[in-house]
Amino acid sequence: QVQLQQSGPGLVKPSQTLSLTCVISGDSVSSNSATWNWIRQSPSRGLEWLGRTYYRSKWDTEYAVSVNSRIVVNPDTTRNQFSLQLKSVTPEDTAVYYCARATVKKGYGLDVWGQGTTVIVSS
Amino acid sequence: ENVLTQSPGSLSLSPGERAALSCRTNQSTSIAYFAWYQQKPGQPPRLLIYGTSTRATGVPDRFRGSGSGKDFTLTISRLEPEDFAVYYCQPHAGAAFGQGTKVEIK
Secondary structure, three states, X not given: OOEEEEEOOOEEOOOOOEEEEEEEEOOOOOOOXXXXXXXXXXXXXXEEEEEEEEEOOOEEEEEOHHHOOOEEEEEEOOOOEEXXXXXXXXXXXXXXXXXXXXXXXXXXXXXXXXOOEEEEEOO | OOOEEEEOOEEEEOOOOOEEEEXXXXXXXXXXXXXXXXXXXXXXXXXXXXXXXXXXXXXXXXXXXXEEEEEEEEEEOOOOHHHOOEEEEEOOXXXXXXXXXXXXXX
């Protein structure tokens, strides 16, 4: 059974960097048949896909245009986890952040989700 | 950018009734990756349908996905109390989501 466990601070000051980690159990971040995603949700923006990392003979990442200049998603093979860094945050980045797996076995649907982390951007 | 429009924004129905949720895209979309999600308060979204019409593990057969091109539909044949939730569409995992349809108890 695949599970994703998120961790990270719930409060970040404006202009600082939001950092979250998602630990994978039951699968591998290096899997050739999965992608590892970050999504956020807020009342104003709804569900918003942010970015993903995946391994297909080499590591690759893709990011949403809306956050492309501020986001980094990194895999960590030694700890079997992946992370999100969102730089220069503003109150508009206040949201519930989720990590999620997409697998080729489910048509790359997001079939396993983390529990969600509420992040508030405030001084 | 693929823009999705879900309609209606909300649906007020009674248990046992049929629900039909629409998702329209501004670009022709591959049926191989089109997905629907269900979300209940305080929970992450749950994958309901992938590949346009394949039910995810444990999803009852009263849920049916269909569509092609720019028009996709999620149909719930007979609403059960646990089906009242918000439903989102997504053309593939790295794309924007629709804004959601809330299915409420009448």
